[in-house]
Amino acid sequence: MTGDYLQTSAIVRNGHIISAVNDPNEYLGPGTGYRLSRERREQLVKIRDVLDRDEVLRSEGRYAKGETRLIQYRTMGPAEPGSDPKEVVIGISPGFGLKIFRTLGGHPLSSILDALTSGIRAKGGKPRIVRLRHTADTSFLGLSAARLAGSGVGIGIQAKGTAVIHQRDRLPHHNLELFSNAPITRLEHYRRLGENAAAYALGEAPEPVVVPTKGEAMGARFHAQVALIYAIETGLTQDGAAPEEIEIRLTEAAQ
Amino acid sequence: MQDKSPATPQIKVNRWRRFADWDERPLRLDKFAVEDAAAGFAAFSSPNDPKPGLEIENGRVKSMDGIAAADFDMIDIFIANHHLDLDVAIEAMAIPSSEIARMLVDMNVPRAKLVRLAHGMTPAKLAEVVTELNALEIAFAYSKMRARHTPGNQGHVTNAKDDPLQLAADAATAVAFGFDEVETTMRVARNAWSNAVACAVGAAVGRWGTLFQCSSEEAEELQIGMAGFTSYAETVSVYGTERSFIDGDDTPWSKAFLSSAYASRGIKMRCTSGAGSELLMGFHESKSLLYLEARCLCLQRAMGVQGTQNGGIDGAPVTCTVPGGVRELMAENLIAVWLDLECASGNDARPTESEIRVGAKILPFLIAGSDLICSGFGSILKYDKSFNPSLMNGEELEDFLVLQRDFEADGGLTPVGEDGDHRSAHARGAGDRRRVRGTRAETERRHDGERGRGVRLGGNQELPAGRGRDHQRSDQAARHHRHRRDQGARQARVPAGGAASAQRQAARDWRLPADLRHRPQRTHH
Numbered sequence: 001m002t003g004d005y006l007q008t009s010a011i012v013r014n015g016h017i018i019s020a021v022n023d024p025n026e027y028l029g030p031g032t033g034y035r036l037s038r039e040r041r042e043q044l045v046k047i048r049d050v051l052d053r054d055e056v057l058r059s060e061g062r063y064a065k066g067e068t069r070l071i072q073y074r075t076m077g078p079a080e081p082g083s084d085p086k087e088v089v090i091g092i093s094p095g096f097g098l099k100i101f102r103t104l105g106g107h108p109l110s111s112i113l114d115a116l117t118s119g120i121r122a123k124g125g126k127p128r129i130v131r132l133r134h135t136a137d138t139s140f141l142g143l144s145a146a147r148l149a150g151s152g153v154g155i156g157i158q159a160k161g162t163a164v165i166h167q168r169d170r171l172p173h174h175n176l177e178l179f180s181n182a183p184i185t186r187l188e189h190y191r192r193l194g195e196n197a198a199a200y201a202l203g204e205a206p207e208p209v210v211v212p213t214k215g216e217a218m219g220a221r222f223h224a225q226v227a228l229i230y231a232i233e234t235g236l237t238q239d240g241a242a243p244e245e246i247e248i249r250l251t252e253a254a255q
Numbered sequence: 256m257q258d259k260s261p262a263t264p265q266i267k268v269n270r271w272r273r274f275a276d277w278d279e280r281p282l283r284l285d286k287f288a289v290e291d292a293a294a295g296f297a298a299f300s301s302p303n304d305p306k307p308g309l310e311i312e313n314g315r316v317k318s319m320d321g322i323a324a325a326d327f328d329m330i331d332i333f334i335a336n337h338h339l340d341l342d343v344a345i346e347a348m349a350i351p352s353s354e355i356a357r358m359l360v361d362m363n364v365p366r367a368k369l370v371r372l373a374h375g376m377t378p379a380k381l382a383e384v385v386t387e388l389n390a391l392e393i394a395f396a397y398s399k400m401r402a403r404h405t406p407g408n409q410g411h412v413t414n415a416k417d418d419p420l421q422l423a424a425d426a427a428t429a430v431a432f433g434f435d436e437v438e439t440t441m442r443v444a445r446n447a448w449s450n451a452v453a454c455a456v457g458a459a460v461g462r463w464g465t466l467f468q469c470s471s472e473e474a475e476e477l478q479i480g481m482a483g484f485t486s487y488a489e490t491v492s493v494y495g496t497e498r499s500f501i502d503g504d505d506t507p508w509s510k511a512f513l514s515s516a517y518a519s520r521g522i523k524m525r526c527t528s529g530a531g532s533e534l535l536m537g538f539h540e541s542k543s544l545l546y547l548e549a550r551c552l553c554l555q556r557a558m559g560v561q562g563t564q565n566g567g568i569d570g571a572p573v574t575c576t577v578p579g580g581v582r583e584l585m586a587e588n589l590i591a592v593w594l595d596l597e598c599a600s601g602n603d604a605r606p607t608e609s610e611i612r613v614g615a616k617i618l619p620f621l622i623a624g625s626d627l628i629c630s631g632f633g634s635i636l637k638y639d640k641s642f643n644p645s646l647m648n649g650e651e652l653e654d655f656l657v658l659q660r661d662f663e664a665d666g667g668l669t670p671v672g673e674d675g676d677h678r679s680a681h682a683r684g685a686g687d688r689r690r691v692r693g694t695r696a697e698t699e700r701r702h703d704g705e706r707g708r709g710v711r712l713g714g715n716q717e718l719p720a721g722r723g724r725d726h727q728r729s730d731q732a733a734r735h736h737r738h739r740r741d742q743g744a745r746q747a748r749v750p751a752g753g754a755a756s757a758q759r760q761a762a763r764d765w766r767l768p769a770d771l772r773h774r775p776q777r778t779h780h
Binding site for chain 1: 274283284285286287288289290291294295296353356357359360361387388389392415442443444445472473474475502503531534535536537538569571572573575576578604605606607608636637638640643644648
C-alpha cells in the first residue's frame with residue numbers, strides 16, 4: 001500500500017491513492033472517460049461574485065424610497081394624440097418609476113425625466129409624458145410616442161435608460177437617434193437628447209449626440225443585470241394596453 | 256463589485272490580500288450569473304425543456320417533442336412542415352442520442368450520413384445529442400462537420416464618426432489582412448448608404464471578390480443590396496420563442512420572405528440567431544439557451560437559407576455569464592454545421608474583459624477551422640466599433656496572427672509587414688472613396704489634405720474634432736444611385752417595396768397589424 005504512489009500517474013484523493021493502475025483512463029469517445037459528476041460540477045461553478053435575481057431586485061428596491069421623495073407620477077387617463085406642433089412626447093416603459101428607479105448608468109429616473117424635459121423646453125419644445133404598456137422595446141416605445149406627439153417626434157425610454165428619438169411614419173428600427181449604451185449615458189447626454197428631439201420637432205437637423213465609448217465590453221459587464229431587469233418590464237406589458245397620460249411632479253431636490 | 260459572502264457591507268479585516276489583487280484584474284469587470292432555469296439562465300438544460308420525441312400519422316407530424324400538432328406554436332408549425340424530412344425522421348429519432356454523439360466524432364462515419372440524419376431530427380433531439388459531448392469533442396465534431404474545406408474569416412469595419420474616407424481605407428486594409436467578408440453598420444441610421452458605399456469601394460480596391468454587407472434596418476438593408484452596394488446579408492434575425500417574434504410583428508414566414516427577397520436578387524444571405532437573445536428580450540419561456548437555439552437553427556434550415564451567423568452573437572455576453580455558457584456557444588455552432596448550414600461562428604460581441612477568456616474562447620474555432628471563424632472580427636479599434644467591441648479587435652489582431660503561427664492553424668488572416676500591402680491598400684481605399692464622392696468641391700478640398708493622413712490613422716480619435724458626424728451629402732448621392740436602380744428594378748417587375756412589401760404581405764397573411772415592425776438585429780444594453 002505505501003508504495004502505491006510510485007505507480008504511474010499516482011495522486012492522493014480523499015485519502016486514497018489513484019493512479020493508472022486503479023483509475024486508468026479508458027476514454028473511447030463521448031459517454032466514456034472522465035466526465036464531470038454533478039457534485040464536481042457544483043464545486044466548479046461556485047466562483048465568487050455571482051449575481052442572482054433576488055440580489056438584483058433587492059438592490060433596485062433600495063432606490064425606490066429615495067425616488068418617492070423626488071418625483072410623483074400621476075396617471076391622468078388614456079393618452080390621446082396631440083396637435084401642438086411643438087409637442088414632443090416622452091414614452092416611458094411599463095416599469096419606469098414603478099418597479100425600476102435608476103438607469104444602468106446609476107442615474108435616478110427623476111433626474112432623467114428632469115434632464116429630458118428641460119432639454120426639450122430649452123429648445124422651445126413642449127414635453128408630454130405618456131406611459132406605454134403594450135411594449136418595453138425601445139424602438140416601439142419611441143415610435144408609439146412619436147405617433148402621439150403633435151410634432152410627430154417622440155422619445156422612447158426604458159427604465160434601464162436605453163433611449164431613442166423617433167419620428168412618426170419611420171420604420172420601427174429606422175430611428176433618428178439611438179442611445180443604446182445606457183451604462184455610459186450621462187445626464188448631460190439625456191439633456192441633449194431632449195434638446196435634439198425638440199430641434200427635430202421644429203424641423204431642424206441637429207448634430208446627433210455622441211455618447212463616447214472607450215470600447216468597454218458592455219455585455220460582459222451588464223447583460224446579466226439587463227436580462228433580469230428587463231424581464232420585470234416585459235412581465236408588465238399587456239397586449240393592446242392603451243398608453244396612459246402621465247403628469248410628473250419633481251420636488252426641488254430632484255431639480 | 257461587492258463581495259457576496261455574509262459579511263458583505265463591512266470591510267473584512269482578515270481578507271486574503273490576493274482577493275484585492277484579483278479585484279484589480281479586468282476579469283472582475285465581468286459579471287457572472289447564478290444558474291436559474293426559471294429566470295432563463297440555464298445553458299444546456301432546463302426542467303421546462305421538452306423531451307425529444309416524434310409521432311407521425313398518415314404522413315404528417317402528429318406530435319413533436321411531446322407537443323401535439325394542435326398545440327404547436329408558429330415555430331413548431333414551420334419546423335414540422337419545412338425542416339423535418341419525414342423519410343428520415345423515424346430512423347433518426349430511433350437512434351439513441353449517445354450513439355449519434357459518438358458518430359459525430361467517429362471518423363468512420365461520413366459527414367453526409369450525419370447531415371441526412373440531422374434532417375430527420377427535432378430540436379430537442381439535436382440538443383440532446385450535442386449535450387452528450389464535452390468541449391473537446393464539440394470542437395472535434397465541428398471540425399468534421401463544417402461545410403467548407405477551407406477556413407475563412409469575417410471582419411467588421413465601422414467608424415464611430417461614420418467617416419466615409421476612413422471607412423474606405425479601413426475596409427481596404429481589412430481585405431489586405433485577408434478577411435473574406437466585411438461587414439459594416441453605422442452609428443446614426445441615416446448614414447447607412449454613405450457607409451455602405453464607403454466600405455464597398457474600400458473592400459473592392461483591396462481584392463476582387465471580398466463579400467460585403469451593411470447591417471441596417473431590414474427594409475433599408477435590402478434596398479442597399481438591391482442597389483448593388485452589398486453582396487451578402489446576415490442580419491435576418493430569428494428567435495426561439497413565439498413571443499420574441501410577435502413582439503416585433505414578425506413571423507417565420509415574414510423572415511422567410513425577406514430571405515427569399517435577397518436570394519432572388521443574387522445576394523448571398525444567412526440568418527442570425529444565438530443563445531441569449533430571447534433571454535435579453537424577456538421572452539425565454541424558462542427554457543434552456545441550447546434548446547431555444549436548436550429551434551432557431553431548425554427554423555433556418557426550414558427557411559432554406561444558405562447559412563447562419565450563430566454562437567450567441569449579441570447574446571454571447573449574457574450566455575457567458577452562465578455556467579457552461581461558452582461550451583453552449585460551441586454546441587450551438589455544431590448544430591448549425593451539422594444541419595448543413597454555412598456557419599459564421601460567432602466570436603463576435605466581446606463577452607469578457609479578460610484577455611485570457613478571449614484567447615480561450617477563440618482557440619477551439621481557430622484549431623477546428625470554421626466557414627467564418629468570427630462573424631465579425633473587429634478589424635478596427637474597439638472605440639470605433641458601432642456594433643460594440645468584438646471578441647477580438649484591431650488591438651488584438653496581431654495576437655490572433657501569432658496564435659495562427661503558434662498552433663499552425665489557418666484562421667483566415669495573413670500578416671502584413673510594416674511597409675506592406677495594407678498601406679497601399681489603405682491609401683487606394685481612401686483615394687477611390689474620394690472619387691466616388693464625385694464632383695463636390697468642398698469634399699475634394701477637405702479630403703485632398705487628409706487623404707495621406709487618413710492612410711496612417713489608427714482610428715477616428717485621430718481625426719479632427721467634429722469630423723464625420725453626418726454624411727447626408729454622400730448619403731444622398733448613394734440614394735440617387737439607388738433611385739436609378741429602383742427604376743430598373745420596377746421595369747423588371749420586382750416589387751419596389753422589397754422587404755417592406757414582402758413583410759406587409761406576410762403580416763396580412765398572419766392577420767397581424769399591417770403596422771410593419773422589424774426586430775432589432777442587434778440588442779441594446
